[in-house]
Amino acid sequence: MISTGGLSPILAIGLIARNRDQFETSLRNEPVAKREIEAFKERIGSIGSVDELLKDGQVFGFVMKAFGLESEIFAKAMMKKIMTSDPLDKTSLVNKLSDSRYREINKVMGFDTDGTVARVDFGSAAWTDALVERYVDQRLIDGQMDANPSVGIALDFERKVPTLTSWYKVLADKSMGQFFRTAFGLPASVGQGDVDSQVRLFEKRMKIEELQDPAVQQKLVRQYAAIAGALDPGPRQAGILDLFSNTGGAWTPITINLEAISQFSASSYRRGL
Template sequence: MSFQPVVPFSGTAGYAFLQRTRESQQAAFEQAPLIKRNVEAFRDRIASITSAEELVADRQLLEVALGAFGLDEDINNKYFIEKILSSDTEDPKSLASKFSDKRYSAMAKAFGFGDANGPSLDVAGFADRITDAYQDRQFEIAVGESDSNMRLAMSFERELATINDQTELSDNARWYSVMASPPLRKVFETALGLPQSFGTLDLDRQLTEFRDRAERVFGTSDVTDFADPDMQKEALRLFLVRGQIADGQSQMGSGASIALTLLQGG
């Protein structure tokens, strides 16, 4: 039986517990047979892979590759993933570069099948970087099975760093990248108190609202300012508190609905 991460509380208390216990909990989680087999297979075989076609043909290696970038759900989209992995990430017109979801271009760049010099999968440390990312994300998925808000909070720093590391982006472009990242979008929308209907607005209106609301709540509308640990801590605090309140209201509404049904049935 595999280890299931323990999340005894919701909100900020639960996140503080996870931060304290993550190292020991994740170490136990990584001993699960499936995780161990996938990691060992990737480390043993990845250096022999020479093309995107070969990688996609090996389901076990592909599972780790996709999992490392949070793209697990694409496991059966083999033709599409092969084209992504074969993309030249230096070409803005390539398939991987065209996607607003930057996880695809990050994966293509990491493996380098579309690079002029070809892939370098046998370089020291490559397998460790990919398997470490795979294990981190699989642990977050397992945590999310108990509390989806915890999973989002755990991924916040990494997802934000991915955007801020792209130094060529303007601040508006960074906000558009936030909007294109489901986990970041959810964290910011909740932390800023934006309604569920917010996503139905046109993108330019959403951008304006994100910037204005961030300025009022955090005193800045610059995405790069959230690289500051204190800013991240405050953003996550608001996200977790407001998320906990929303979950509580949802449960109350569900309970009231059940009670009404029972009364009507009586």
């Protein structure tokens, strides 16, 4: 995988945005990723139940990585319960868990409560390709989380933003809470406060509905990247830029008015202030 370690967040995020295909191709060509993708595509169509999925360690591992649940690979009993939970039953396990990743894996895998495959498109080319794309996207995020955490968090925001329909949902996700506190210019100590207080602070800066405006999303990412870079002015190097001819290996330093940032609101974003 191409690493952005050593680059400022604002530069690295822009670099990935302009060269996303190259980053993803590099990831797909990694030996481990290549083997896992091939195994998934070859064998997922023959799986007919959640038990069969759990028995195939390579395919199950692929699925878990695709949903950012690699750390839970060995929790097979719990994952079986989650994937066979009834999403329409408010008392079911999947609906009791605050982490949206569990609801996503339950929905996308689509097993019935008896563990059999219920999705009519399970294993189809379109469904399989969509999961491969999810896997590549998540591996890119995970890799950047390790190499350049601020970049990983920004990429995670871009992936999750369509699902962020309430500030409580935002704060239930550790990385999303960090993203917004930084983007809004709030001190990290705010994250130690109670959830209701944080929600009120966020609501003063933006209505959650405005988050679905693409222009607001883009400016939030730029704002986050600028502040994250200013808060972590560690040593930077631009050697990676030589890999991408369209960047010319050049970058422009920025200055940030943190007092102005703390007054952030979505309306000022749209006015371009």
